[in-house]
Amino acid sequence: MIESDVKLDTLGYFCPMPIILTSKKIKELTLGQVLEVASDDEGIKKDMPAWCQTTGHEWVGLEEEEADPKRVYKAYVKKTK
């Protein structure tokens, strides 16, 4: 279980919205805080690490949750800039 400071719900949104909402939300965090992004778009498994690699924020990890009707992914990003 990964701890987070701020949560962002992008459930129901498809690419590119989870990434765009993340890039907006991360601005509200202070350095070192961890953002949890909940998404049911499977693309986030690869997209969020790629976003971190390009923007320079730290990729913390991913959690999967079995949920109805779709599996929920929780991506964790630490603000580093």
Added chain:
Amino acid sequence: MSITQVEPATTLAQLQETKPDKVTIVLLSGEMDKAMAAFIIATGAAAMGMQVTMFFTFWGLNVIRKPGASSSAKDFLRKAFGFLNKGGAAGLPISRFNFGGLGATMMKKVMKDNRMPGVPELIETAQDLDVKMIACTTTLGLLGISKDTLIDGVDELAGVSTYLAEAKDGSVNLFI
């Protein structure tokens, strides 16, 4: 046990601040699906901290025209052409199975039901993320489209050398 976190001397973020990746997209097509692809890439790249410039030419100009805007051309041929060539991001056809707009309407319904942003919403997001939008002067003239019938937020009108100057430094250059 105590853990001390050590900050690296240079982070990837700092490197990118000095030289951000540049992306250019030429949108020649005026269909909804192609415009969506262009704007999804543009907004995605902008969200990744890249500098994005979009160039609109030929039918791509219809995407950034105000809905219902007519041609401002004085001569008959261009006027007649402007009558047929309608603009507006919300009324674009799809490139396959359009069936006189029925296909596009159906696709838009499916998108709305699935909370997928359409072209107008994507344009708004792109502007929000400071994506630069440039309209090609030559095709504006050819199609009889005047600047005031383009949507607000189109940064400038320019030609091929502006595009090439941007594309030369671009790490991703797309033609859609």
